[in-house]
Amino acid sequence: MSSQQSPKTQLAALSAPAVIFTVAMIAFPFCYSIWLSFQAFSSVGTTSFNGADNYVRMVSDGEFWNGLAVTFYLYILSLALQLFFGTILALVMFRSKKLPGIVRSLFISPFMMPPVVAGMMWLVILDPSLGAANYILTSFGLPPSEWLASPGFVVPTLAFIDTWQWSPYVALIVLGGLQALPPSVYEAAEIDGASPVKVLFRITLPLLLPTLVAAMILRSVDLLRFFDLIYITTQGGPANASNTLNIYGFRVGFEFFQLGYASALMVTLSVIVLGAVLVLNRLRDAVAW
Amino acid sequence: MSHTVASNRWTGALNIFLLVLAGVVSLTPMAWMVLSSFKASFEVTAYPPTVIFSPTLENYATLWERTPFLHYAFNSMVVTVSSTALGIILGAPAAFVASWTRVTWPAVLTLAARMAPGTLFLLPWYIMFRQFDMIGSYWALILTHAVITMPIVIWVLLPFFDNIPRSIYEAAQVDGCSPLRIFFRIGLPLVAGGLAVSSILAFVFSWNFFLFALVLSNSDTKTLIAASFNFIGEGSTNWGALMAAATLIALPPLVLAIVVQRWLISGLTLGAVKG
Known part of the structure; x- marks a missing residue:
């Protein structure tokens, strides 16, 4: 009997460090944060249960609703842009049968560079008075833009930078999906004399839907928690126009040190991310073939 | 036709x-x-911007002389290498067990760190580390960065372990090998390639990570990424040095990413799609 027990014990021992670490650093803090969201902090650092006060405050906090709106504006705009450009790039890469390794390296560079570095880079390029971007615009006779410094244009600018960074990532995922499609489908369509446009919209894209939804899930998780790029470039400004829920929660927590209220904001954002993932997972099941 | x-x-x-x-x-x-x-200070803010110029290393010299750039780089290396090693030590046996037993829920649980916003974890960590007087210590950074690296290691290694034919394990068991022995003598050597890929990916993600060091480091332990803020503060007057810092910070992840590009997508998507 002991020889049967021993392998199980050894397997448990092998996974124990990871399980203990996960409980201590992920599961426990997760629960702790939920508990924190029901606490009030006094000036001397003691906590007391204050029921749903933090959540009540949240519902009547204009900054929360602004953060929610900014989060979704940035999310929808960025997701749409990078799915569009990513899919086109994937189709182009798929059709160029022999893609030199250097081209692939070129396309992975934007999303493997630290988002913080991308922020530093674009801050200089998009500088309203001396940046190269405005020079190019004005030399084509177009009006210069304030980019990140404009309350009305900061979210599209951030969406543009994120799209520059992550479209190639979406493209590589979609390319994987394209390469996994059965070639017999194309051959049948070719014999039937279907036009390339028809093949694309009637055959390729519908078959790609599960891959596209998978890419949407991966990008949604990141986009709803958009942080690095915003914090390094605007810190939520100008005039809170890029103050997403994640940025707002961080500032409430670590600039104003209202840890309870910040936890309530972050628990809410987690529920939103989880909800998006569940909805998109449903969608993935619906389009599976 | x-x-x-x-x-x-x-x-x-x-x-x-x-x-x-x-x-x-x-x-x-x-x-x-x-x-x-590589532009001289008068040229980097020239308007219209110049494309042809005589290159200078002035900006890189500025980084060395006027900022503790090397010290930040050292901190980044300490945190990144240690958290990658910790990720492998924790994640490799866990991936082996998950593949052996086909019990993957603990691996799925680690994905919570990838779904919830970092600040959700940072708030309780801040309180916990303050309790143990660990704010500003390397350990606070290494442990929190391992929350990033461990799931990467587990999810990258899982398919590598799955590819090992079960008959090899079974034959070893018949010969009287314990799972512990099988892991160290058979499993680990067979996934050597996976270990290389997962440590490189873990390194890149730990190196690039911003949020945790922003709060949990101090001026002694600040990583390069967290110090980017200082460079931007100085960069308002000195774009050349700012771009030199940006170039140097981006270099290690870019070089490593190109090395592992074949496995990049399966590693980045953590099992969500096959790359």
Whole structure:
């Protein structure tokens, strides 16, 4: 009997460090944060249960609703842009049968560079008075833009930078999906004399839907928690126009040190991310073939 | 027939055009960053911007002389290498067990760290580390960065372990090998490639990570990424040095990412799609 027990014990021992670490650093803090969201902090650092006060405050906090709106504006705009450009790039890469390794390296560079570095880079390029971007615009006779410094244009600018960074990532995922499609489908369509446009919209894209939804899930998780790029470039400004829920929660927590209220904001954002993932997972099941 | 040949030629040309366009759009900003880092201070803010200039290392010298750049780089290396090692030590046996037993829920649980916003964890960590007087210590950074690296290691290694034929394990068991022995003597050597890929990916993600060091480091332990803020503060007057810092910070992850590009997508998507 002991020889049967021993392998199980050894397997448990092998996974124990990871399980203990996960409980201590992920599961426990997760629960702790939920508990924190029901606490009030006094000036001397003691906590007391204050029921749903933090959540009540949240519902009547204009900054929360602004953060929610900014989060979704940035999310929808960025997701749409990078799915569009990513899919086109994937189709182009798929059709160029022999893609030199250097081209692939070129396309992975934007999303493997630290988002913080991308922020530093674009801050200089998009500088309203001396940046190269405005020079190019004005030399084509177009009006210069304030980019990140404009309350009305900061979210599209951030969406543009994120799209520059992550479209190639979406493209590589979609390319994987394209390469996994059965070639017999194309051959049948070719014999039937279907036009390339028809093949694309009637055959390729519908078959790609599960891959596209998978890419949407991966990008949604990141986009709803958009942080690095915003914090390094605007810190939520100008005039809170890029103050997403994640940025707002961080500032409430670590600039104003209202840890309870910040936890309530972050628990809410987690529920939103989880909800998006569940909805998109449903969608993935619906389009599976 | 001639109609299809003509349309093929046309779409072929369009294809190349789009590919070149995408390459130019991807490359130009990065090239601009690198070029600017070699411009003299009067040239980097020149308007109209200059493309032809005599390169100088002045900005890199400034980083060395006026900022603790090397000290931050050292901190980044300590945190990144240690958290990668910790990720492997924790994650490799866990991936082996998950593949052996087909019990993956603990691996799925680690994905919570990838779904919830970092600040959700940072708030309780801040309180916990303050309790143990660990704010500003390397350990606080290494442990929190291992929350990033461990799931990467588990999810990258899982398919590598799954690819080992079960008959090898069974034969070893018949010979009286314990799971512990099988893991160290058979499993680990067979996934050596996976270990390399997962440690490189873990390294890149730990190196690039911003949020945790922003709060949990102090001026002694600040990583390069967290110190970017200081560079931007100085960069308002000195773009050249800012772009030199950006170039140097981006270099290690870019070089490593190109090394592992074949496995990149399966590693980045943590099992969500096959790359």
